[in-house]
Amino acid sequence: MNNELPKWNYVQGASIYKVPDRLRSVEPKAYQPNIVSIGPYHHGVPHLQAMENTKSSYFHGFFNTSKPDQPNKNAILKELKQMEQQVRSCYSDDVEFNSEQFLNMMFVDSCFIIQLLRETREIDFSKKSVPIQRWMLPVLQRDLIMLENQLPMFVLNKVYDLTSSSTTCEATENLGLKELALQYFEPMIYKDLDTPKNGALAVEGEGRSHLLELFRASICPTEVSQNKFLVKEQHMFRSVSELKESGVKVKKAENCQPLDVSFKRGILKIAPVNMDDYRFTLFRNMVAFEQCHFGCKPHVTAYVFFLDRLINSGEDIGLLHYSGVLQHTLGGNKHAARLVNKLCKEVAGAADDSYLRDVLWEINCYCNDGWNQKRAKLKHEYFYNVWVSVATIAAILVIYLTILQTVWGLGEDGNRTHMLRTGFWHSMADAFAIPFRRANPDAEALAIPFGGANPNAEAVAIPFGGFKPSKKSSVPVKNDLEIFKWFFSHEERDDMNPFFFVFC
Numbered sequence: 049m050n051n052e053l054p055k056w057n058y059v060q061g062a063s064i065y066k067v068p069d070r071l072r073s074v075e076p077k078a079y080q081p082n083i084v085s086i087g088p089y090h091h092g093v094p095h096l097q098a099m100e101n102t103k104s105s106y107f108h109g110f111f112n113t114s115k116p117d118q119p120n121k122n123a124i125l126k127e128l129k130q131m132e133q134q135v136r137s138c139y140s141d142d143v144e145f146n147s148e149q150f151l152n153m154m155f156v157d158s159c160f161i162i163q164l165l166r167e168t169r170e171i172d173f174s175k176k177s178v179p180i181q182r183w184m185l186p187v188l189q190r191d192l193i194m195l196e197n198q199l200p201m202f203v204l205n206k207v208y209d210l211t212s213s214s215t216t217c218e219a220t221e222n223l224g225l226k227e228l229a230l231q232y233f234e235p236m237i238y239k240d241l242d243t244p245k246n247g248a249l250a251v252e253g254e255g256r257s258h259l260l261e262l263f264r265a266s267i268c269p270t271e272v273s274q275n276k277f278l279v280k281e282q283h284m285f286r287s288v289s290e291l292k293e294s295g296v297k298v299k300k301a302e303n304c305q306p307l308d309v310s311f312k313r314g315i316l317k318i319a320p321v322n323m324d325d326y327r328f329t330l331f332r333n334m335v336a337f338e339q340c341h342f343g344c345k346p347h348v349t350a351y352v353f354f355l356d357r358l359i360n361s362g363e364d365i366g367l368l369h370y371s372g373v374l375q376h377t378l379g380g381n382k383h384a385a386r387l388v389n390k391l392c393k394e395v396a397g398a399a400d401d402s403y404l405r406d407v408l409w410e411i412n413c414y415c416n417d418g419w420n421q422k423r424a425k426l427k428h429e430y431f432y433n434v435w436v437s438v439a440t441i442a443a444i445l446v447i448y449l450t451i452l453q454t455v456w457g458l459g460e461d462g463n464r465t466h467m468l469r470t471g472f473w474h475s476m477a478d479a480f481a482i483p484f485r486r487a488n489p490d491a492e493a494l495a496i497p498f499g500g501a502n503p504n505a506e507a508v509a510i511p512f513g514g515f516k517p518s519k520k521s522s523v524p525v526k527n528d529l530e531i532f533k534w535f536f537s538h539e540e541r542d543d544m545n546p547f548f549f550v551f552c
Contacts, residue, residue, distance in 0.1 A: 062140040063257035064089075064198045065340040070394040071332075078332040081191040086157045088143045088150070089196040103160045105179050109157045110211065119211040127206055128154055138257065140340070158207040161192065161259075165228040189236055190326050195333045198258035226262060230305055231274045233263045236330050237306050261344070267306045268347040270404050277466045285357040285408055286415060288364040291316065294415040300372035307351045311407045314414060319369075323376035323384065323414065328391065332408075335395055349395060350402035356392040359385050374501075 066089065085091050085097040111121050128151055135154060135545075136143050143150060153219075168185065180188070191197055208225040248510045288298060301308055301317040308319045323329070327398075334348040361364060362381030365388075368374035378384040402408070 060552055061137050063261065063341060064138050064200070065140045065195060065337070067195060067333075067336045068339065071336050071339065074390060075328075075332060078329045079194060079196060079336070081194055081197050082187050084160075084188060084197075085195045086161065086192065087199055088139065088145055089141070090092065091145075093528065102179050103156055106160045106233075107156050110163055112171055123154060124207060124210050124417065125151065127210065128203065131203065131206070134137045135200050135203060143494050154199065154203055155207075156203050159211075161199065161204060162211065162225070163186065163209050165225070165232050168232060178438060189233060190329050193233060193260055193330055193333060195235070195260055197338050201258050201262065204259075207277050229259055229262060230266055233259070236326055237267060260333060260337055261341075264337065264344075268345070269305065269307060285354075287360040288358055289361070290365045291411070291415065292367065296411065296414065298368065298371045298373060307347060307403075309351075309354065310408045311406055311414075316411065318373045320372060322372055323378060325375065328387065336393070338536060339396060345403070349397070350404050352391045353397055353402075354396070354404055354408075356389055356518060358390045361385055402435055405487065419484045 060068040064087065072079055080092055081093075081096060083096065084103070085096045090096060111118055116550075129147075132147060132151065136150070146455065164180070167180075205225055261346055271511065286296075291298065296311075298315055298316045298318065301319045304317075304319045306319055306321070308317075311315045320441065331348065331352055333543060335352055338344055359368070362385050365374065365376070365381040365384050376384045378387055473498050
């Protein structure tokens with residue numbers, strides 16, 4: 049029975065894992081190195097053998113016998129020999145190499161990484177002796193950040209310390225291995241941020257187990273709110289289009305870290321992100337590490353799920369692009385949306401440990417508020433651009449004036465006489481103030497002859513500061529034609545006909 053049971057691959061203290069098959073099946077190329085293998089998992093793969101000559105060239109240049117202060121190769125190899133069992137325990141799967149093969153692999157790979165980090169700060173492609181071509185630099189960045197392509201950090205630190213005295217690179221004299229590594233991987237995620245890089249990549253806490261974890265720790269938030277809101281259903285969160293319908297504005301955050309997200313007073317601020325194949329590879333490998341390693345908070349996983357819920361369609365990509373949050377080189381917006389949604393496929397969520405749980409709670413509370421929904425609906429339907437706003441205001445004014453005209457035209461004789469006496473524009477200005485005037489029964493009255501231009505017509509008293517209702521009187525007309533003329537004031541004022549016609 050023991051022979052038939054599958055082996056349990058978990059190793060106490062392991063930090064370098066084989067990516068689970070369920071994650072690899074979504075995007076296999078994101079976890080497979082393109083040109084260089086580091087460590088035992090991809091060592092000897094046929095399409096990576098071309099880079100072995102370059103690694104050997106770096107190694108022999110590292111221990112050039114012509115240098116007076118070359119490092120002691122045997123001393124370094126002896127130190128690595130003492131760490132062999134500790135290094136093997138860092139890999140979750142069995143390492144099928146004998147001791148000599150394993151030590152040689154560690155020695156060559158660590159020397160290659162350290163020398164590459166040193167030389168890329170002042171590399172000059174005009175020199176024919178440079179073993180790295182220009183097109184290799186971004187590909188090497190991508191390969192060296194993969195989870196399965198790692199060496200333990202303590203091995204790199206040991207080799208770096210034992211060889212630091214022999215370096216001829218002036219740009220790295222005062223830098224440690226951690227600073228060199230962070231600056232090497234910095235363009236993969238910091239190139240689209242406005243924040244200054246001085247101190248931005250500081251890593252707090254204990255030493256990290258490998259380069260991927262080191263870089264992940266540098267971009268994760270260091271201060272997480274302790275207010276534990278109960279966000280039981282993370283799919284309550286809306287997409288960008290739904291947030292816009294609820295009145296939420298999405299803006300680009302300034303001077304921030306890559307994973308920063310904040311929400312305050314209806315404004316959602318997100319750190320700008322530039323989506324491309326290299327960024328997807330970085331996110332996928334950091335998420336795979338968080339899925340396998342129990343000793344870290346799943347902050348990158350929470351951020352990826354946040355993007356997944358934020359983006360459901362090409363329209364959402366366009367809105368994020370318009371607000372300055374997201375740029376991409378992935379083709380059309382619909383295709384980009386599908387690729388973003390694939391980041392969370394086969395990934396376990398991180399609702400309980402999410403550093404964004406408070407932000408999600410606040411957004412949901414804001415969107416569920418009835419007043420915010422009504423105000424947003426009014427804005428998006430009637431005031432979503434300048435011309436629609438002007439048309440809406442004009443329609444309101446027309447309705448308002450139509451009501452006043454109807455009341456004025458069908459009201460008392462004295463009100464019609466006042467309009468004929470003072471003129472159309474003055475009467476219209478007075479009409480706007482009618483609903484806001486207070487009645488003044490003691491106001492001085494002015495006698496205005498009924499009939500306008502006819503001085504012999506009956507006078508009607510119109511008080512200043514308000515209109516005093518007069519006695520009920522019938523319309524002084526006899527047939528339909530006279531009613532039409534009276535309504536449009538054809539006989540009294542010819543210049544008022546167009547205005548009366550429009551408002552009626």
